[in-house]
């Protein structure tokens with residue numbers, strides 16, 4: 001490809017759901033501005049946004065006052081409205097979070113407290129009988145029912161956002177890998193695989209590669225993104241009546257993951273998962289994929305070693321789930337007791353979570369947005385960032401306007 005130079009008022013790097021929502025928001029605020037999305041690879045939503053569980057979260061889990069709490073509740077509301085307007089099928093199918101045994105009830109109490117504090121619509125505590133009415137094959141000592149949780153195909157949402165952006169005069173350039181950013185004279189020079197873009201401001205929404213771009217723009221290397229692969233099983237046809245909508249466990253409060261759940265997705269398939277296995281590539285859609293640079297960067301990061309020392313037992317369980325369908329099924333059988341090994345098969349679906357890990361070994365939980373000269377960096381946008389994307393875009397656009 002011939003090298004070229006071009007200009008823009010604002011450049012958004014990354015054509016995942018967050019970058020596209022930000023580009024659309026900026027375009028609607030600044031109709032006369034030149035706004036361009038640079039996307040590595042030929043497809044938009046090719047990474048996390050196209051490989052998620054597809055759940056529209058209601059906002060239950062997140063610490064009150066956190067960005068996740070605020071932007072998930074608001075984001076879900078706006079996402080349902082947007083899907084209605086744009087004709088993207090989104091279904092409020094509801095969800096139950098099941099305490100399988102008495103020891104999990106205090107953690108369920110805490111989820112209820114958080115959900116109510118966050119203003120989650122319709123959240124209700126239920127007992128075993130009501131649980132069976134909602135999900136006839138689920139069992140537990142207590143549960144939370146969230147009628148506002150739903151499912152959607154986030155890749156279809158991303159496509160609609162991109163279409164809005166381009167219809168309003170924005171430009172999406174694919175096959176453009178951004179490699180470096182230099183700020184000088186009140187402008188940014190953005191080097192990419194097709195040449196150079198001279199931009200007034202930039203927003204970096206690179207998901208699994210967010211830390212690398214932030215460092216390339218002169219920002220702090222802390223936190224680093226470490227990839228965790230999420231694999232799924234699916235219920236075999238004929239056994240999918242075991243699950244009506246979404247059945248979730250009570251998650252481990254020390255981890256930012258929600259635990260392995262059973263989800264009837266927007267296409268009607270019932271998925272079990274995802275696992276959360278430390279892997280050697282930020283795009284490890286196949287288990288054996290290793291990118292030496294990705295692996296090395298994960299291993300030399302002091303936070304990874306600290307995190308591994310703390311969570312080695314969880315790591316061993318995840319390895320067991322990755323190699324043994326039986327152990328995967330045993331985990332889900334805790335809240336769906338009828339589930340058998342013969343009811344499931346491996347799904348080809350897998351996603352790689354970009355989990356930011358601090359130098360001190362902390363698994364960064366909340367969304368993290370930082371700044372360098374003339375640029376905004378989305379440093380941590382894990383689940384529920386797809387649900388929250390429209391609300392997150394508004395917050396990021398405010399920060400861009402204030403630069």
Ligand SMILES: Cc1cc2nc3c(=O)[nH]c(=O)nc-3n(C[C@H](O)[C@H](O)[C@H](O)COP(=O)(O)OP(=O)(O)OC[C@H]3O[C@@H](n4cnc5c(N)ncnc54)[C@H](O)[C@@H]3O)c2cc1C
Pocket residue numbers: 013014015016017018019038039040041044045046047048049050051052053054055056057176177178179205206207208209210213230274350351352353354381382383384385386387388
């Ligand atoms: C297994 C799994 C299950 C999940 N389930 C849910 C769920 O049910 N509900 C929910 O709300 N969220 C869920 N999430 C989280 C959700 O998918 C993410 O929070 C969201 O997709 C993040 O979007 P993004 O745009 O930040 O990142 P991405 O979708 O990863 O996009 C980043 C983009 O940046 C591009 N890029 C990277 N580097 C460069 C570069 N140098 N130059 C140009 N472009 C670049 C990439 O090619 C990519 O297109 C899940 C995630 C995973 C992995």
